[in-house]
Structures are given as C-alpha cells and as structure tokens.
Amino acid sequence: MSAIYTVKEIYIYPIKSLAGISCKQAFAEEMGFENDRRWMLINTENLHLTQREYPILSQFYPQISDGKISITFKELKHEFSANEHLDQPIDTKVWEDKSEVVEVNKSTSKWFSEQLGFECKLVKIIKSGDRKHESSRLKETFNVSLADGYPYLLVGTKSLDFLNEKLEDKITILRFRPNIVISSEVSHEEDNFDTFKIGEVNFKNVKPCGRCIMVNNDPQKGIIKKEPLKTLSKYRKVDNSVFFGTNIVSLNSGLIKVGDEIVF
Template identity: 65%
Template structure:
C-alpha cells in the first residue's frame, strides 16, 4: 500500500486573524498563497489587531466570490472588491517589521468598527517588497505578507493525532491555522524537512513554528481556555517556545492541489 505523504488540506486566511478558507488548490507565491493575509485590521494607533486580544475575530468568516471578498459575522454580511484601495499609504508595524499598506475603503472600515465596537481600519498590502522580514534562521531578508513572520505553515496529520491522544477534548487543525496539512507518517516529522516538493511547487523548511495563546481560542466559540498549549508544553517545549507545525518559504512558484504528493 502506498503511504507517500500528500496534501490533505489547503487553507488561506485573506484577513489576518480572521477565519480561514478551505481550498482545493492555491497559487503559491513568494509572499504566501494568493490572497493569503494580504489584508489586516489596524486600530487608531495603526497597530495590527489579532485574536490574541480580540478572540471574537475568529467569528468573522471570509469567502472569495470572483473579484470580491464577502465577510460574514453573526447575521451581518459585508463585501468589498479584492483590488480596491485608497491611494494614501499608511506605515504600520507587524511585530519587528514595518510595512506600507492602504485602507480598502471607508465603508468597510466603518462596518468592522461597528461590529467590533471600536474604531479600526481594514488595510491591504499591495506590492511585493512592501514588507520585508529578516529571517535569523535563514540569514536572508524575505518579502512577506502580513502573516506573523513566514509565508507558509505546514502541519502533519500525525502531529495533530498525537496531540489529540493526550487531550480530553479533541481539537481540529483549525486551532493552528495551517496553510498546508499533509498526511504524515510520524508525529512532527515536518520539523526535519529540508527542501520539499508538493506537486510542482518547491518549498524550503525554515524552522518549527513557536505557538502563542491564539491556539487556545476555540475558533467556533471564541472562548480561550488552557488547551492545547498546556499539554503541548509538556512535550513540545524548546528554549521557552512551544512548537507545533513548521514554517516554509516558497522557492519555486506554482499551483498546489489537495492530493499532490510530497517528495524530497
């Protein structure tokens, strides 16, 4: 029986820290999958907004409809064009990096402000190179999107299964917000990948991903509990970091599909 690892799930997260979209295929680019974390919410001080402080963001669910993105929140819906923006650059910080972004439109910002109960703007990164991230692991500067650091996160199915064996209440991979899930053979084997190919696309493994309190937010309920970080810290803690999944960069662009096999 052929047990070669293959892509079992693909996700994109158009707006940083909001819900994800399950895809059958996605175009892999230098900055991440097409339309992945090209948008984010910022507050009045131009600081990015995330589930770390506002777990309710997991309740905002995006959907791509041809040239539009539709956001659903409770009984409300809002739509904006993928390519629209106000030509007035805003300088923002994403952790240690600065990026030039542009507000999508005032109506969209007002809609999010009303839903969240405080003033915010939806902004977009437009050009490759508008945010550069210095990778200490690779000792290179990367062109990235508005993701926390690296453009891609890969998780092996066995890593999640191994964790769920230790948890009283089982969780789904949605807690970890991966871009790619593979049907792995051993728990955490993805930590040790080097250069890999998924279909016709080539990726380079950067380092295992250090996890934060966001993984304790149940995305269906927006309730933050102690798991799974509490259990992960008993066997996945390295130098004060709790690791789960691994960060990748794309070194040869193309389209990946659910079912594409992994090769080295």
C-alpha cells in the same frame, strides 16, 4: 524518505486573524498563497489586531468569489472588491517588521468598527517588498505578507493525532491555522524537512513554528481556553517556545492541489 506524503488540506486566511477558507487548490507566491493574509485590521495607532486580544475575530468568516471578498459575522454580511484600495500609504508594523499598507475603503472600515465596537481600519498590503522579514536561521530576508512571520505553515496529520491522544477535549487542525496539511507517518517529522516539492512549487523549511495563546482560542466559539497550549508545553517546549507545525517558504510560484504528493 520512503513514505508517501500527500496534501490533505489547504487553507488561506485572507484577512489576518479572521477565519480561514478551505481550498482544493491554491496558487503559491513568494508572499504566500494568493490572497492569503494580504489584508488586516489596524487600530487608531496603526497597530494590527489579532485573536490574542480579540478572540471574537475568529467569528468573522470570509469568502472569495468573482473578485469580491464577503465577510459574514453573525447575521450580518459585508462585501468589497479584492482589488480596491485607497491611495494614501499607511506605515504599520507586523511585530518587528515595518510594512506599508493602504486602507481598503472607508465603508469597510466603518463596518468592522461597528461590529467590534471600536474604531479600526481594514488595510491591504499591495506588493511584494512592502514588508520584509529576516530569518536569523537562514541569514536571508524574505518578502512576506501580513502573516506573523513566514508565508506558509505546514503541519503533518500525525502531529495533531499525537496531541489529541493527550487531550480530554479533542481539537481540529483549525486551532493551528495551517496553510498546508499533509499526511504524515510520525508526529512532528515535518520539523525536519529540508527542501521538497509539491505540485509545481519547491519549498524550503525555515524552522518549527513557536505557538502562542492564540491556539487556545476555540475558533467555533471565540472563547479562550487553557488547551492545547498547556499540554503542548509539556512535550514541545524548547527554551521559551512551544512548537507545533513548521514555517516554510516557496522558492518559486505555481499551483498546488489537495492530493499532490510531497517529493523530496
């Protein structure tokens, strides 16, 4: 590939399905970026909560500073240590993948329960191997975080531009919750990437990412709309999946930064 591709944006989502954090740099690990989707909310049946059923989750905004995670919701704020957790293991699942997690603390679970209006717990995945995800395409099993499937989502800028040309109400990349946004030349060309390097890290493309109704949640308002899934399904539907962005895995640990070039 002769074009020069660079990293334009980096995001992490510390708590699954809550708002993300824009970063200038991030440390890539096997399970995903450091502090990316290591936490999630579960209900009384130990099932994970997402914006699909609770679009209001997009209104909880995390920040990380000095080893502490603070969550802002409306005019309220709650804080806990990134390292704290209780000892009792909890068996849960992220879709079909079994996972072992632990509750952060009782007060944090209570705070989220009060804001959402029903009982829930904030839990954390502790170590690599506590959840495994099998790739039928690569015939490999990966140690992953609490993300829906794979540790990283890569999106090219032209993919969003091409979609916005078709939408009456333009949207931002935040709808798709990427980890890495790169400058691109052609819409959806990232689907065809194989292996490549960014900064210190080698990545491998697994497969394009099938999207769900969650991309229709306006993250600024927490309201489900009809777009962009309706428009995407007209030109990005394959079998029963609507694709946008591509799932990738890291082959080693290291730092990547905004401005880094993608080397093939």
